[in-house]
Amino acid sequence: xxxxxxKVVIVDDDESxxxxxFLILNSNYLVYLAKNAEExxxxxxxxxxxxIIADLKLPHLNGLEMVAKFRTTGYRGEVILxxxxxxxxxxxILSILDISHSFVKPLDLAAxxxxxxxxxxxxNTQRKAIPA
Numbered sequence: 838x839x840x841x842x843x844k845v846v847i848v849d850d851d852e853s854x855x856x857x858x859f860l861i862l863n864s865n866y867l868v869y870l871a872k873n874a875e876e877x878x879x880x881x882x883x884x885x886x887x888x889i890i891a892d893l894k895l896p897h898l899n900g901l902e903m904v905a906k907f908r909t910t911g912y913r914g915e916v917i918l919x920x921x922x923x924x925x926x927x928x929x930i931l932s933i934l935d936i937s938h939s940f941v942k943p944l945d946l947a948a949x950x951x952x953x954x955x956x957x958x959x960x961n962t963q964r965k966a967i968p969a
Contacts, residue, residue, distance in 0.1 A: 842867045843957045844884070846892040848877045848903065849919075857950065858890065861946070863952070874903035882910045887957055893920035904934045915956040 845866045846863040855870045862868045869886075871877035874895050889907065891900040898906070899916050907916075916934070920926055921942040938952045942955060 838845065843887040844869065845888045845890065845953075845957075846877060846881050846886050848872075848874060848889065848895065848900070850892065850895055854892070861950070866957070874898035874900070874906075875893060877903060878906055878910075882912075886912065886914050888917065888920065888953065890916045890917045890953075893918055893922065893925055901930060901934065904936060908934060917949070917952060917956070 843866050845862055846869045847855050847862075848871045849855050850872055851859075852872070855872070859868050859870060866888075869881065871880060874891075875897060877889070877891070877900075887909075889904070891903060893900040895903065895940065900920075904916050904918070913935075916936045916938075918931065918936050918939045919942060920939065923941045926939045926941075938956070940949055940952075
């Protein structure tokens with residue numbers, strides 16, 4: 838039986854970044870793209886997503902506000918937050934929102950890939966599952 842691919846949502850207002858993530862991740866994961874927080878919430882709040890990768894600076898709702906809204910809908914999956922502004926990545930807020938990884942632009946793609954692989958390993962995903 839073929840193993841189901843993990844689902845990853847990329848939320849970034851920069852189309853070139855969304856496309857780059859798609860090209861890097863598409864061979865191993867089902868990758869969905871959203872240009873802002875509102876689109877991501879509208880399209881994916883009721884979807885079984887394994888990982889959200891989001892830019893901090895988004896129009897309207899920022900990445901932290903978006904993650905908070907996802908968490909209130911019951912999303913317990915993994916989140917990676919990306920920012921060009923490291924001073925805006927408050928460790929206390931990241932902890933409250935259960936955001937385990939954050940990366941500063943320009944991105945270290947090797948480290949990012951390693952984090953994605955770790956977060957989406959079957960053992961880690963099972964740990965995050967909501968008990969029935």
